[in-house]
């Protein structure tokens with residue numbers, strides 16, 4: 001009984017996930033039968049040395065990359081048979097991705113950048129603007145709303161990129177070293193505000209990080225080494 005309740009709550013599930021790049025003697029195995037299960041609303045960090053396969057795992061969960069073996073279920077859907085278009089449709093609907101580089105569009109203002117995902121989804125301009133402004137307020141950058149990225153600091157740009165990732169209220173937020181380019185102070189502000197928003201919204205979050213302090217703020221820490229799970233512990 002308890003097991004069936006738990007499995008209903010599972011939002012990300014990989015079983016014996018296997019991934020290699022290249023073919024034959026030139027191939028490199030990056031993920032070696034990874035089995036993880038993450039529940040709705042869980043806030044998880046993934047740590048491990050460079051080259052361990054952290055980004056690859058996040059990209060597969062985020063429907064940005066494919067795999068050769070095992071299975072991946074996101075929101076109870078087996079994504080392995082999905083075509084490229086189906087993967088990108090599923091990703092746009094359910095997943096918000098935050099990268100180390102903010103990738104804001106330089107010709108648009110902070111507000112326009114944050115609004116963009118809703119405009120792409122053909123939501124009304126007024127509603128998109130209101131929602132984007134609210135998020136910029138949450139992230140303490142509302143006073144920068146009408147500035148372009150070149151006029152903003154790295155910390156401000158990253159907070160706007162996070163607002164952009166959250167604006168569609170995705171079920172799952174995936175962040176790949178989101179504070180990798182930030183100093184301690186900006187890193188702490190970003191993570192605090194990101195986690196506050198995700199807890200309020202009940203979103204599921206997976207953050208890849210090298211930062212022990214960030215990991216300590218999450219509920220669960222998975223450590224990957226050489227394509228295998230070394231440890232998986234609750235904080």
Ligand SMILES: Nc1ncnc2c1ncn2[C@@H]1O[C@H](COP(=O)(O)OP(=O)(O)O)[C@@H](O)[C@H]1O
Nearest residue numbers: 021022028030049050051052053054055056057
């Ligand atoms: N597109 C690719 N082609 C070939 N090898 C790759 C590719 N992407 C990543 N790799 C290799 O896969 C391994 C894991 O990479 P990655 O997932 O980026 O690790 P991490 O994020 O933990 O640093 C590394 O050895 C890397 O060189």
Ligand SMILES: [Mg+2]
Nearest residue numbers: 054055056176
């Ligand atoms: Mg990486």
